[in-house]
Amino acid sequence: MRLWLEAIDSRLWNWFAATGSVQDGKTFNCILIPLLYHLFELKEDVIFGVPRMDMAHEKWKVDILPAIQHSSFRNLLPSGGRGSRGGFAELLEFKHGPTLRFMSGHGGDETRSGATARAIFITEADKMEKAGGTSREASPIYQLISRARSFTTDERVIYEECTTSFEKGEIWQRTQEIGTASKIVMPCPHCSGWVTLEREQLTGWREATSVRQARREAKYICPACAAAWDEDERLAANRQAKLLHRDQTIGSDGEIHGDPPDTDTLGFRWNAANSVFKTAGDCGGDEWSAERAADRDASETDLRQFIWVLPVEPSKVELYELNVDEIVKRTTKLKRGIVPADTVKLAVGIDLRTVEGHYTVVAWRASKQRHLVEYGTFKIAGKTMAVDRALYLAVEAFLTGVVLPGWQKEGGGMVVPGAVWVDANWQGEERGTRGGAKPVYQLSRKYGVLTSVIGRGAGVYKGGNYSAPDKRNKQVRFIGDGYHGVVMREHGIVVVQADTDTWKVNLQHALHVPLLGIDGSANPGAITLHSAGSIGEGHRELSRHLTAETPEREWVDDRGFVIRWKRKHHANHWLDSTTLAIIALDSLGCRVIDEPKPKRTEWGKGRLRARRIEGWGIARR
Numbered sequence: 001m002r003l004w005l006e007a008i009d010s011r012l013w014n015w016f017a018a019t020g021s022v023q024d025g026k027t028f029n030c031i032l033i034p035l036l037y038h039l040f041e042l043k044e045d046v047i048f049g050v051p052r053m054d055m056a057h058e059k060w061k062v063d064i065l066p067a068i069q070h071s072s073f074r075n076l077l078p079s080g081g082r083g084s085r086g087g088f089a090e091l092l093e094f095k096h097g098p099t100l101r102f103m104s105g106h107g108g109d110e111t112r113s114g115a116t117a118r119a120i121f122i123t124e125a126d127k128m129e130k131a132g133g134t135s136r137e138a139s140p141i142y143q144l145i146s147r148a149r150s151f152t153t154d155e156r157v158i159y160e161e162c163t164t165s166f167e168k169g170e171i172w173q174r175t176q177e178i179g180t181a182s183k184i185v186m187p188c189p190h191c192s193g194w195v196t197l198e199r200e201q202l203t204g205w206r207e208a209t210s211v212r213q214a215r216r217e218a219k220y221i222c223p224a225c226a227a228a229w230d231e232d233e234r235l236a237a238n239r240q241a242k243l244l245h246r247d248q249t250i251g252s253d254g255e256i257h258g259d260p261p262d263t264d265t266l267g268f269r270w271n272a273a274n275s276v277f278k279t280a281g282d283c284g285g286d287e288w289s290a291e292r293a294a295d296r297d298a299s300e301t302d303l304r305q306f307i308w309v310l311p312v313e314p315s316k317v318e319l320y321e322l323n324v325d326e327i328v329k330r331t332t333k334l335k336r337g338i339v340p341a342d343t344v345k346l347a348v349g350i351d352l353r354t355v356e357g358h359y360t361v362v363a364w365r366a367s368k369q370r371h372l373v374e375y376g377t378f379k380i381a382g383k384t385m386a387v388d389r390a391l392y393l394a395v396e397a398f399l400t401g402v403v404l405p406g407w408q409k410e411g412g413g414m415v416v417p418g419a420v421w422v423d424a425n426w427q428g429e430e431r432g433t434r435g436g437a438k439p440v441y442q443l444s445r446k447y448g449v450l451t452s453v454i455g456r457g458a459g460v461y462k463g464g465n466y467s468a469p470d471k472r473n474k475q476v477r478f479i480g481d482g483y484h485g486v487v488m489r490e491h492g493i494v495v496v497q498a499d500t501d502t503w504k505v506n507l508q509h510a511l512h513v514p515l516l517g518i519d520g521s522a523n524p525g526a527i528t529l530h531s532a533g534s535i536g537e538g539h540r541e542l543s544r545h546l547t548a549e550t551p552e553r554e555w556v557d558d559r560g561f562v563i564r565w566k567r568k569h570h571a572n573h574w575l576d577s578t579t580l581a582i583i584a585l586d587s588l589g590c591r592v593i594d595e596p597k598p599k600r601t602e603w604g605k606g607r608l609r610a611r612r613i614e615g616w617g618i619a620r621r
């Protein structure tokens, strides 16, 4: 932190961007100290930019106000009007004249116009920007900075801080690409090298058999001489640290060679190895635990962002572009509607529209392959009667007439599906109305086999994202891999909420896996299709549905990279119904990788319909 304040003092730059590990006084040092300096010592107006105005209130209450109250400037706090006695206002005028004005990144332009100031503070900069959004010049940050336009570039001064999110995020770009990309170098107590400690230098935790052992044995080693540093040595080395800007070098005598890059922006970054609050042991314990976490992607994201201050990389899920010909190649000789002889479980997925429903029937075989037994449509009279009524009648007719009798098994007998999952995002509500009848929920209540599913974006989740609950409770009755069941008391059912976006990746992968492994046996996970002989166009139309959307990665705050499906062409209903069918199979315990057989779980009590479903109630994340 001494290095940061020295750098500001040097006046070599007028844009100071910082990113560092959490709980290290980032806000205090990077924002509050310079803020108080401009407000009270230079006695000038400042603008404080936040992503949303509700965050301004919190920043004021939690960070700024206490800092002023504990400083010698506390008697300059506003004494009358809004913002007095510790209250919050978007514009606060201090007793000696200068103002502190909050501005939000997402407010309309009028909230930012009219005010000007030489000093601008920006907190949580990455949240101001939308990943892959519009041009940088039109971004909220540039609009904030334009408030200082009445001052020359040399006069104005900007302070910016954020946790590192991903490489294209504002703070990483600002500190590492546009700015000086400065790094903290420390003298090694064992060799004479000046070195930077990063994640790779933390060793000793990996071999541990318990988290406590990991904490005891974790230590940093010097990247130059490989000697281990103890905590006293690390703290001592940090006290002697120097700042090395991009392209500069440092000799063993501590002499820095070369000029700083020719830029207005100081890009300052530190990580847990520079922290007085985080010991090597703490970090080693975190690493050890993260490696064993159920959701390793999420733990890795946390470690990179909050401890090591590295941009998060997209997880290693491969994204394929499906093509129609490849799907058609997966056809087998089994006729449409015939369930393979070695079928273990059968599941159905249904997607609803005003005039028809699309369904897919998928079998899970002993070989762990999935076979698409049948797909088709059924009519819904949504144009000639009330849509909710039409939905109810059509789905009930399909259930009783087609689903409940089951499908014919190769070699004789019938197979009844163990799960029928229907998309309940839309249940006949007209645009803009709430719709009270909820025919799909009514049917789920009447027919135990029918499960209502709410996919991502149903408004249940903030921002339309799926988020998995941590544990079961009165509301959450079971947790699967990317789906969970929630009690909906007013309808007397358990509704499944599902991360359909991630499951579409699973489906896409299954449509890519070669049917046969290198040894010639059936490849687990692959999907085969019924014979195309009976349908005129082959599987062309199905293929068009399955390829109607393509996956893209998108950065989402607090979640990291998520997969979003972008629609390429309109008809995608069999993609939705097939996805539901394969999640339904997973819920029946059909998985490519074996897990301990879950106990039979009963869910639903009291007035709720009690039913037995195999394979639910296991918590995988």
Ligand SMILES: [Zn+2]
Binding pocket: 188, 189, 190, 191, 192, 193, 222, 223, 224, 225, 226, 227
């Ligand atoms: Zn060394």
